[in-house]
Amino acid sequence: QQQVRQSPQSLTVWEGETAILNCSYENSAFDYFPWYQQFPGEGPALLIAIRSVSDKKEDGRFTIFFNKREKKLSLHITDSQPGDSATYFCAAHFNTGNYKYVFGAGTRLKVIA
């Protein structure tokens, strides 16, 4: 009921291409979905987030598309750069009651120059 699933497990794209990372969830009570970016040897850091009342959130080259009916969301990274190579975690969060974040297993992105 509280699982968050991510696909693919790993992804390789060429510099300049658009990388698409997918996420799905089961619990319809989740209402806030942040994406965290993690570089080797570091802790994850917030990249971008969306609330369930929205269907799209943009921040520069990063865009979240959200489909509440299908309980799916995706992170699009346009004009991918080698510096975007990292692991990306999709997370889900209740806004009332228990405030813990549930994370997916992550997608390891590699951008080749």
Add this chain to the structure above:
Amino acid sequence: NAGVIQTPRHKVTGKGQEATLWCEPISGHSAVFWYRQTIVQGLEFLTYFRNQAPIDDSGMPKERFSAQMPNQSHSTLKIQSTQPQDSAVYLCASSLDVGDTGQLYFGEGSKLTVL
């Protein structure tokens, strides 16, 4: 402004030994979270505190894991009788508050290796 500080960065223990991991949250943050990171499972929730009170420990293996927050500047995660399957990176995060304004700020993690 220092971030979340975790110590030690690396710890190696023998099977059956005890391991204690420390976390210093960002000053002024009211919530502290502990996660375990492995390649296979990703980020697994362990437990969290709000204003030093334990709120949810549903992710903690009950028999050997315990967490405390004796004061607002310090939390510990203790693993008794460590097993090889406990090998992972343990991440501590703090947030100013909970709710959707509660952005998590993670430390760099403590990598535990159980031989």
